[in-house]
Amino acid sequence: MKKRTVCIGSSIVLACVGLSGCATNSSHAAPAQTSHQQAAASTTKPRVITVAYQQFGNPPYFNQEWLQQAAQQFEKQYHGVTVKLEPIEASENDFYTKIDLMMKSASTAPDVVTEDTFLINADGSAGYLQPLNAEVKSWPDWSEFSAAMKSGSTSNSGEVYGVPYSTDTRGLYYDVKIFKEAGLPVPWHPKNWNDVLNAAKKIKEKVPGVVPLWMQVGKATGEATTMQTFEMLLYGTHDTLYDAAKHKWIVQSPGFLNSLKWIQTVYADGLGPSFSQILNAQAGNIESQQLMPQQKIGIALDGNWLPGSWQKNGPSPWPDGTKAYQLTAMPTEFGQAPGYTSMSGGWALSISHLSQNKQLAWDFIKIATDKKNMEWYDVHQGNLAPRKDIANDPAYENAPGQFFKVATGFEKFTHFRPANSQYPSVSTQIQAAVEAVATGALTPEQAMQQYANNVQRIVGASNTETVSK
Numbered sequence: 001m002k003k004r005t006v007c008i009g010s011s012i013v014l015a016c017v018g019l020s021g022c023a024t025n026s027s028h029a030a031p032a033q034t035s036h037q038q039a040a041a042s043t044t045k046p047r048v049i050t051v052a053y054q055q056f057g058n059p060p061y062f063n064q065e066w067l068q069q070a071a072q073q074f075e076k077q078y079h080g081v082t083v084k085l086e087p088i089e090a091s092e093n094d095f096y097t098k099i100d101l102m103m104k105s106a107s108t109a110p111d112v113v114t115e116d117t118f119l120i121n122a123d124g125s126a127g128y129l130q131p132l133n134a135e136v137k138s139w140p141d142w143s144e145f146s147a148a149m150k151s152g153s154t155s156n157s158g159e160v161y162g163v164p165y166s167t168d169t170r171g172l173y174y175d176v177k178i179f180k181e182a183g184l185p186v187p188w189h190p191k192n193w194n195d196v197l198n199a200a201k202k203i204k205e206k207v208p209g210v211v212p213l214w215m216q217v218g219k220a221t222g223e224a225t226t227m228q229t230f231e232m233l234l235y236g237t238h239d240t241l242y243d244a245a246k247h248k249w250i251v252q253s254p255g256f257l258n259s260l261k262w263i264q265t266v267y268a269d270g271l272g273p274s275f276s277q278i279l280n281a282q283a284g285n286i287e288s289q290q291l292m293p294q295q296k297i298g299i300a301l302d303g304n305w306l307p308g309s310w311q312k313n314g315p316s317p318w319p320d321g322t323k324a325y326q327l328t329a330m331p332t333e334f335g336q337a338p339g340y341t342s343m344s345g346g347w348a349l350s351i352s353h354l355s356q357n358k359q360l361a362w363d364f365i366k367i368a369t370d371k372k373n374m375e376w377y378d379v380h381q382g383n384l385a386p387r388k389d390i391a392n393d394p395a396y397e398n399a400p401g402q403f404f405k406v407a408t409g410f411e412k413f414t415h416f417r418p419a420n421s422q423y424p425s426v427s428t429q430i431q432a433a434v435e436a437v438a439t440g441a442l443t444p445e446q447a448m449q450q451y452a453n454n455v456q457r458i459v460g461a462s463n464t465e466t467v468s469k
Contacts, residue, residue, distance in 0.1 A: 048083075048084050051086060052102065060315065066376060066380075099113055100126075113350050115153075115350045122423065129162070131160060135362050163350075166381065172190070172300070179203075183202065190328070193236075200298065210295070215263075228302060230259055248463055250467055252449075260448060263444075293318045304383070304404070304410075327406050338412075341414075384411075433448065
């Protein structure tokens with residue numbers, strides 16, 4: 001096997017010329033080339049495309065391994081072109097900020113960037129991303145992506161700004177051993193919010209020394225707090241976050257208030273983790289890589305990817321993890337139809353608008369998101385695949401511990417965040433409200449009023465509405 005030619009750096013330097021190990025090994029025979037492959041090979045100056053992505057937490061980094069594999073395949077086909085991977089070591093919110101700063105200048109803009117789909121519309125509207133409508137239209141594989149997943153990387157005005165490579169759903173993990181010790185039923189299928197709270201209260205009473213109910217509530221965990229906690233509650237009420245028909249943000253509603261009250265109850269009754277554990281950017285790793293393998297969490301409101309940490313090559317190997325914990329759907333507030341709720345998001349590969357190598361960047365994305373490469377990544381990372389031909393593959397469906405099959409079933413009642421460029425700014429206000437209520441700094445009523453005031457200032461009062469009972 002020939003030596004891998006991927007050049008990896010931790011700094012945000014987007015030139016690879018002069019660095020050792022970056023030259024492409026061209027000693028093997030070249031396959032048939034397209035016109036742009038021949039153009040890349042004919043130039044005397046080495047060509048470099050850069051791929052920027054987040055690297056966070058403990059290794060192994062499956063996103064890096066996936067991109068390395070794609071880069072190796074790409075370089076074999078495109079002689080004279082080097083793929084430089086640029087891992088950005090940052091927490092979620094810091095990564096978003098750094099990526100946007102990079103894409104503002106042609107001197108720092110990566111060619112390919114991983115985009116959280118909730119930012120696709122905002123970054124596209126800001127002019128950071130290259131529309132890909134023409135590219136996907138002529139790409140046969142695009143038909144393998146589900147309509148819902150395509151919509152997640154498409155703006156309100158119809159521009160496709162990325163190719164999704166992962167998606168997700170969310171639900172409740174529960175520890176079988178803890179449930180049995182607490183005298184709770186296994187399997188467990190709560191029918192409303194009270195069922196979840198009552199189970200947590202019983203765990204606190206019967207099984208001391210464990211966290212009865214874990215859910216992200218800190219500003220430091222960013223979108224995880226917005227989506228995995230607050231929106232999992234709000235979209236289980238009769239209300240929503242954004243009125244798409246009226247193009248208005250709903251800043252006050254019974255559902256919004258009840259969601260904050262539920263969070264308040266969890267922490268006021270001592271059912272959640274300590275603030276030292278939950279109010280920091282590492283809260284997710286503390287949950288999945290430390291406390292859950294120690295069986296110190298009774299119930300966790302989280303995403304389908306969580307068991308990926310427990311695989312033998314994951315950051316916290318735990319062969320029995322998928323037996324110790326089971327996954328069940330999050331119920332709606334009162335058990336009203338459809339009975340359960342979930343939230344879905346995901347990540348996409350996009351091209352910077354200021355990229356000087358847009359065609360090569362697109363060719364790299366096609367390789368990285370083909371069936372084989374995407375399936376490898378999603379199975380190892382523990383994500384759901386956006387491609388229909390992967391979703392029907394038994395090797396994918398049954399791993400790990402058949403959680404994929406259960407989590408995929410949540411797609412029939414899942415919700416997506418508003419496809420609105422203002423959403424990221426609104427999301428930060430939700431995070432502030434949730435943390436304030438969890439810590440007792442504000443009452444739910446005060447937090448909702450503060451949220452309403454701040455969002456009206458951000459989007460304009462005429463673009464908001466209040467829903468009464």
